[in-house]
Amino acid sequence: MERKEEVGKENGNSEEGSQTLRDGSICGFESLSRLLESSLSPQAFKEVSRMLIGLNCGKALEPLEIVETAKGLSSQHDFDIQAFSFHADKELLREPRVVRVGLIQNSIAVPTTVPFLEQKKAIFEKLKPIIDAAGASGVNILCLQEAWMMPFAFCTREKRWCEFAEPIDGESTQYLQGFARKYNMVIVSPILERDLIHGETIWNTAVIIGNNGNIIGKHRKNHIPRVGDFNESTYYMEGNTGHPVFETAYGKIGVNICYGRHHPLNWLVFGLNGAEIVFNPSATVGELSEPMWPIEARNAAIANSYFVGSINRVGTEVFPNPFTSGDGKPQHADFGHFYGSSHVSAPDASCTPSLSRNRDGLLISDMDLNLCRQLKDKWGFRMTARYELYADMLSRYVKPDFEPQIISDPLLHKNHL
Numbered sequence: 001m002e003r004k005e006e007v008g009k010e011n012g013n014s015e016e017g018s019q020t021l022r023d024g025s026i027c028g029f030e031s032l033s034r035l036l037e038s039s040l041s042p043q044a045f046k047e048v049s050r051m052l053i054g055l056n057c058g059k060a061l062e063p064l065e066i067v068e069t070a071k072g073l074s075s076q077h078d079f080d081i082q083a084f085s086f087h088a089d090k091e092l093l094r095e096p097r098v099v100r101v102g103l104i105q106n107s108i109a110v111p112t113t114v115p116f117l118e119q120k121k122a123i124f125e126k127l128k129p130i131i132d133a134a135g136a137s138g139v140n141i142l143c144l145q146e147a148w149m150m151p152f153a154f155c156t157r158e159k160r161w162c163e164f165a166e167p168i169d170g171e172s173t174q175y176l177q178g179f180a181r182k183y184n185m186v187i188v189s190p191i192l193e194r195d196l197i198h199g200e201t202i203w204n205t206a207v208i209i210g211n212n213g214n215i216i217g218k219h220r221k222n223h224i225p226r227v228g229d230f231n232e233s234t235y236y237m238e239g240n241t242g243h244p245v246f247e248t249a250y251g252k253i254g255v256n257i258c259y260g261r262h263h264p265l266n267w268l269v270f271g272l273n274g275a276e277i278v279f280n281p282s283a284t285v286g287e288l289s290e291p292m293w294p295i296e297a298r299n300a301a302i303a304n305s306y307f308v309g310s311i312n313r314v315g316t317e318v319f320p321n322p323f324t325s326g327d328g329k330p331q332h333a334d335f336g337h338f339y340g341s342s343h344v345s346a347p348d349a350s351c352t353p354s355l356s357r358n359r360d361g362l363l364i365s366d367m368d369l370n371l372c373r374q375l376k377d378k379w380g381f382r383m384t385a386r387y388e389l390y391a392d393m394l395s396r397y398v399k400p401d402f403e404p405q406i407i408s409d410p411l412l413h414k415n416h417l
């Protein structure tokens with residue numbers, strides 16, 4: 001398929017067996033799925049796919065026809081485009097509730113050294129054809145990546161990047177409101193927020209734009225990383241918006257921003273509030289989190305009987321000044337490679353193949369939301385959850401006098417002569 005003949009240097013990852021190239025591909029392929037498809041016989045690929053990405057209603061996930069306009073935009077602007085359809089079983093008392101969801105991943109558009117305004121404008125322009133492709137494809141709900149309107153500069157700890165922060169109704173929201181109106185589309189827009197009412201406080205926030213271009217609400221990132229180069233706590237605090245679920249024209253949605261995906265309770269509470277789709281707009285790099293990436297989202301979709309849309313940035317963003325993060329590594333000027341690989345996970349444990357690891361992309365998925373209740377009825381996770389046990393445990397755990405429930409082997413404390 002699209003294997004690159006030129007095998008470049010490895011991506012600074014010295015682990016034995018790593019074939020990840022400097023260009024962000026996997027052994028010259030854009031994604032694991034494409035590597036496998038090209039390397040295996042059709043029968044073996046089918047079997048491997050069944051085990052790796054599961055079956056939806058007993059069948060391999062169905063690809064969706066991509067409209068010519070969207071195909072044209074993807075080849076003209078060089079972005080990956082893939083489309084799939086998640087079915088649910090036919091019900092006798094309910095009509096199917098099919099919603100078309102789009103996820104966009106992208107690299108920044110110009111180097112981080114150019115003036116901020118130009119950087120922002122270039123990202124806006126870069127996204128336009130991808131959003132247009134989503135609109136031409138009839139996408140109902142579109143989600144962009146974490147802090148899509150800026151480079152992910154939080155590794156640097158330099159405060160000048162705060163200039164990118166905008167109020168909820170700032171220029172990034174206004175830009176997307178036009179697309180929301182034009183395409184009758186709900187848009188989830190994760191931005192760096194500046195809260196003008198509360199002393200110019202900065203937050204990592206997802207703005208929910210309704211299909212009429214109105215602002216439905218916002219959610220602020222609950223869990224802030226303090227790992228590796230993710231020095232985000234230098235810029236903003238833990239969110240204060242709880243776990244809102246937004247009832248939109250197309251379904252009930254929640255947003256679990258990036259690092260929140262490592263916290264099962266965060267996923268849980270969006271589910272308890274009734275989410276049918278939870279988006280996970282992210283910015284994360286291969287060396288840190290790639291083995292976790294496909295597992296956590298999929299597990300959340302299964303455990304909470306909802307769909308998860310996972311989105312990650314693409315590419316390597318190099319900053320003007322080198323930095324360190326107190327982890328013993330030599331100073332460096334980039335985070336590493338943001339590995340894209342956006343995908344959708346369903347409550348029945350099926351999931352789409354991932355978008356490209358090294359190119360911009362649009363992933364379109366039809367989801368019959370009836371699947372959520374069907375999986376609740378089948379597995380009964382809500383009914384068997386025993387929340388009262390955990391409510392009791394947690395309420396004791398958060399108290400200073402908490403004592404863990406440990407029963408020691410009495411022989412451990414006997415003196416052996």
Ligand SMILES: NC(=O)NCCC(=O)O
Pocket residue numbers: 146225230257258259260282283284285288289
């Ligand atoms: N943006 C962000 O929260 N990244 C943290 C790294 C990770 O969770 O993989």
